[in-house]
Amino acid sequence: MKYQSFVGLEIHIQLISKTKVFCSCPNHFGDEPNSNVCPVCLGYPGALPSLNEEAVFKALKVCKALDCYINEKVIFDRKNYFYPDMPKNYQITQFESPFGVDGFFNLELDDGSIKKIRIHDVHLEEDAGKMIHDGYQSRLDYNRAGTPLLEIVTEPDLVAGRDAELFVQQFRQMVRYLDVTDGNMEEGSLRCDANTSINLPGKGLGTKTEVKNLNSSRFVNKALTYEIKRHGKVIDKGGEIIQETRLWDEKTSTSKSMRTKEDSHDYRYFPEPDLPPYRVTDVLMKEVEDSMVELPNDRKKRYMDDLKLSFDQAAFITGERKTADWFDSLLSIGSDANQAASWLSGDIQKILNKEDVLLENSPFIPKRIKELFELINDKKISNNIGKEVLQAIFKEDKDPSVIVKDKGLEQVSDSGAVEKIVEEVLAAHPAVVDAVRAGDDKQVGFLMGQLMKATGGKVNPQMAREIIVNKIKLDISGDSQSRDPKIIEKGSEK
Amino acid sequence: MSIKSDRWQNLLSDDSLWKSYNEYVNKWEKSIGSFLQFDADKTKGDSSSDGLLKGMPFGVKDNIAVKGFDMTCGSKILENFNCPYTSTAVQKLQGAGAVVVGKMNMDEFGMGSSTDNSALGETNNPWDKSRVAGGSSGGSAASVAAGQVPFALGSDTGGSVRQPASFCGVYGLKPTYGTVSRYGLTAYASSLETIGICAESTAITRDVFNTMKGIDNMDNTTVDYKPSGKDDTEIIAVLKVGENDLSEDVLNSYRVSQQRLKDLGYKLIEVELPTLKYVVPAYYVIATAEASANLARFNGIRYGLAQKGAETPSDLMQMSRNSGFGDEVKLRILLGTYVLRSGFQDQYYHRAQKIRTAILNDFNRIFEEADALMLPVFPTAAFRHGSSDLTQLQQKAADLYTCSANLAGLPALAVPSTIEKGLPVGVQFTAPAFEEERLFRISEKLEEIFPAQKPEGFSEEWKI
Amino acid sequence: MEKSELLKTAALAKLKLDEQEADKLAVEVTAMLENFSLMMEADVEGLEPTTQTLQQENRTRSDSPGSSNLSNDLLDRVPEREDRFIVIPNVI
Ligand SMILES: [Mg+2]
Numbered sequence A: 001m002k003y004q005s006f007v008g009l010e011i012h013i014q015l016i017s018k019t020k021v022f023c024s025c026p027n028h029f030g031d032e033p034n035s036n037v038c039p040v041c042l043g044y045p046g047a048l049p050s051l052n053e054e055a056v057f058k059a060l061k062v063c064k065a066l067d068c069y070i071n072e073k074v075i076f077d078r079k080n081y082f083y084p085d086m087p088k089n090y091q092i093t094q095f096e097s098p099f100g101v102d103g104f105f106n107l108e109l110d111d112g113s114i115k116k117i118r119i120h121d122v123h124l125e126e127d128a129g130k131m132i133h134d135g136y137q138s139r140l141d142y143n144r145a146g147t148p149l150l151e152i153v154t155e156p157d158l159v160a161g162r163d164a165e166l167f168v169q170q171f172r173q174m175v176r177y178l179d180v181t182d183g184n185m186e187e188g189s190l191r192c193d194a195n196t197s198i199n200l201p202g203k204g205l206g207t208k209t210e211v212k213n214l215n216s217s218r219f220v221n222k223a224l225t226y227e228i229k230r231h232g233k234v235i236d237k238g239g240e241i242i243q244e245t246r247l248w249d250e251k252t253s254t255s256k257s258m259r260t261k262e263d264s265h266d267y268r269y270f271p272e273p274d275l276p277p278y279r280v281t282d283v284l285m286k287e288v289e290d291s292m293v294e295l296p297n298d299r300k301k302r303y304m305d306d307l308k309l310s311f312d313q314a315a316f317i318t319g320e321r322k323t324a325d326w327f328d329s330l331l332s333i334g335s336d337a338n339q340a341a342s343w344l345s346g347d348i349q350k351i352l353n354k355e356d357v358l359l360e361n362s363p364f365i366p367k368r369i370k371e372l373f374e375l376i377n378d379k380k381i382s383n384n385i386g387k388e389v390l391q392a393i394f395k396e397d398k399d400p401s402v403i404v405k406d407k408g409l410e411q412v413s414d415s416g417a418v419e420k421i422v423e424e425v426l427a428a429h430p431a432v433v434d435a436v437r438a439g440d441d442k443q444v445g446f447l448m449g450q451l452m453k454a455t456g457g458k459v460n461p462q463m464a465r466e467i468i469v470n471k472i473k474l475d476i477s478g479d480s481q482s483r484d485p486k487i488i489e490k491g492s493e494k
Numbered sequence B: 001m002s003i004k005s006d007r008w009q010n011l012l013s014d015d016s017l018w019k020s021y022n023e024y025v026n027k028w029e030k031s032i033g034s035f036l037q038f039d040a041d042k043t044k045g046d047s048s049s050d051g052l053l054k055g056m057p058f059g060v061k062d063n064i065a066v067k068g069f070d071m072t073c074g075s076k077i078l079e080n081f082n083c084p085y086t087s088t089a090v091q092k093l094q095g096a097g098a099v100v101v102g103k104m105n106m107d108e109f110g111m112g113s114s115t116d117n118s119a120l121g122e123t124n125n126p127w128d129k130s131r132v133a134g135g136s137s138g139g140s141a142a143s144v145a146a147g148q149v150p151f152a153l154g155s156d157t158g159g160s161v162r163q164p165a166s167f168c169g170v171y172g173l174k175p176t177y178g179t180v181s182r183y184g185l186t187a188y189a190s191s192l193e194t195i196g197i198c199a200e201s202t203a204i205t206r207d208v209f210n211t212m213k214g215i216d217n218m219d220n221t222t223v224d225y226k227p228s229g230k231d232d233t234e235i236i237a238v239l240k241v242g243e244n245d246l247s248e249d250v251l252n253s254y255r256v257s258q259q260r261l262k263d264l265g266y267k268l269i270e271v272e273l274p275t276l277k278y279v280v281p282a283y284y285v286i287a288t289a290e291a292s293a294n295l296a297r298f299n300g301i302r303y304g305l306a307q308k309g310a311e312t313p314s315d316l317m318q319m320s321r322n323s324g325f326g327d328e329v330k331l332r333i334l335l336g337t338y339v340l341r342s343g344f345q346d347q348y349y350h351r352a353q354k355i356r357t358a359i360l361n362d363f364n365r366i367f368e369e370a371d372a373l374m375l376p377v378f379p380t381a382a383f384r385h386g387s388s389d390l391t392q393l394q395q396k397a398a399d400l401y402t403c404s405a406n407l408a409g410l411p412a413l414a415v416p417s418t419i420e421k422g423l424p425v426g427v428q429f430t431a432p433a434f435e436e437e438r439l440f441r442i443s444e445k446l447e448e449i450f451p452a453q454k455p456e457g458f459s460e461e462w463k464i
Numbered sequence C: 001m002e003k004s005e006l007l008k009t010a011a012l013a014k015l016k017l018d019e020q021e022a023d024k025l026a027v028e029v030t031a032m033l034e035n036f037s038l039m040m041e042a043d044v045e046g047l048e049p050t051t052q053t054l055q056q057e058n059r060t061r062s063d064s065p066g067s068s069n070l071s072n073d074l075l076d077r078v079p080e081r082e083d084r085f086i087v088i089p090n091v092i
């Protein structure tokens, strides 16, 4: 690679709250246009902002998770520019002294190595309304105007499109863990702007361009990969990069210029006189710390190191916090980690996918799964019957013990009873018995299958296999002491 | 001492009294034009039938929200803008039984010292119709002076309540910043302005202030009211003024008030405010900077004037703002935008904020020695309409005595002092934050010696 | 102040000035800026800026929805609308 590349991200997340950040209108998606509006969020003359404490709390949670320095005196600023989706024509945001600065995020790269990505700052601001363009006019809906938005700005520590994609994915996972946003990129709950520059090694940052409104982590990768390549081509030809904002066009897989620096804004930031500075107290910070959860990458590491789960299993289970919480609560009542992990990532997930139900909303409550494991581990049912029971738990929303009892699925482990059934099966298939005797061990499987068929799978399979093998092979060895005369008889008949 | 509200007890319930009240107000309206809207019936139902201010009619400057009335801010951009909500301050007064009877004329968005900058009407001084009532709360002061209402709300960003009060011979209070909620007050310069009171007596001023003050969840800049408890004054600092600082009439009036204070037994000490010469530029930098953002919301999209024929949103905004705003408003928006532009902030905006600290330090030094400070309100008495007496620039420079209190957030009260050549002249007192009561007590003592005078045509006959 | 600076400032403030207006305002703005330059004499060495109010305590609101909904009243005041949408010329 001839050039060094630098990528920084600005990520906006919509915070979960009951009301907007500066007024008590509902913060709710999907309502009738302009129904969640009031004099404050419509920028009426005389209306004033009033800060939502929940937004403050959630902002601090993110700051804490990113290990930011929390400013003692947090100041809101006005960012001035005219745009129809912004009622006051200034945005209340934070500029000089935001909630958090100088944090970092441990990004896990594809090879498993960790890269520290520095966080420039975390600031709280208000969102704009929505504009729908149709032909000759634009329609405005201000329901979203004034909803709480948290902006996280990274330093240009990312190198390639793939890094940025991973960052968006892992960051999204983290903020979902923190329960501060739903992180839905398609709906705009998590929005990403990416800036990039390239330069010869050792020369520092180059002239940057910014790509706006990337609404999936894949597009982040594609757009940045494209931009880095484009910069390289321009510089190779002796050209200069123009500092500008560009838009990613997914249809053509190219970026195109939106506005250059010349017509960029002069935002004229100044402290918001309607909001006094906010001083973060130790008491509040303690509450924030108490509310923190183990973050996904830490949890994944713990699962691999302490529980010896595979990377894939650990990654799967920690993908969603609710899944990991479910897993932990199953372990906390005494289930084995490996058994839990393989069932969770296997049959349980299969059913949930097929039925399109979330684990936390399913009848698979940890207590039931623990009971299921015990039935299997105590050999009261076979592993295969266990799968059947799992299906039944989902369909009937009942405890496994009840299902096993109702359906009479309890495994037959009484050796006398098993022997009796084995004998019947062997008698019915003398040719196969001969084949086994002749050394074709694979045919034992056939006999097992027949046995299971005959019993509805209820026979303890290990015991059954042992008995089958013993009955046939012992016959060969001629160990009469343990021979079952009936089988010998049958065998001799042949 | 509290007001005797029995004078107003029956105004609402007695039809013939109500009728004669309407007639009296309308008679004055022909000559002074203090109201932009007068409708004594419109919001009667929103007022409590009981309370400290029971039945008392009052006017509200037209930049303060009263549901049912329009709120024009004296601007074409809000002409016919019917206000859908009520400000906290007015709600509290209505809760105490007072009745909004109309909206008062003002300089457009509070920008001016004459009310001549109103796009929607002219207001004359009740003492001399060829002269201005002052501004920007000119309608409020004029209506009180004429006896149309016993009090009216104004707003004071750099002297906009005290200066017209002085011009019209009534009491004018700018409260401590943050003691009266600004929710519902159309913002001009948010960090400087407060809702203020023009009133016919100190007692009414006090009761209205005490009714309005208090923390409001809708205004995060409202503060806990925490006076020192030392309500009586022994020492009054008097700002030293030079022969050329004030007109002859005002200087004379200033000396008269000084003598009265001495006679009343106050100990007077003469002081200077070294930062005073910088307060006008600092004030205008901060006020215009904040105004440039506060007035950005008027863009023809959600309410107010929308110019037809625009082809782009940008056109719509520019055309609406261009035809909706008057010259003075445009000038101040341009100035405010300029001083905030990158590269100019340090020189203007940041420096002005430091001067703000310097004036506050000046005041603090004085209040270490004195309980209150006396200073002039305005260098002249009411001037003539137009710029024959004072140009717009001179009018701005004359804000120096009033705007210091806004920069420092302190309470200040204009008190009628004398009548000079047929025109009232007031004097101003300021005190540390939350010491309004100290100002009221000084004012009451002066009121006993020299109560507010009444212009010709003033009558209370309709009340009988 | 240069007229070009004035027009640049006007554009930021979404004001469209015609020639005559611009000339007149240029004179007035210049006069005010001269007045502002008086501040340069002031000794502000070591002074912290006062940007805010007397408010020293944190002021926040609990995250609970308001009881009244004015949205229909507010929509009634919109100059151009289509059903519940506010309508403006298209953004190019
Ligand atoms: Mg932002």
Ligand SMILES: [Zn+2]
Binding pocket: A020, A023, A024, A025, A036, A037, A038, A039, A040, A041, A042, A146
């Ligand atoms: Zn709202």
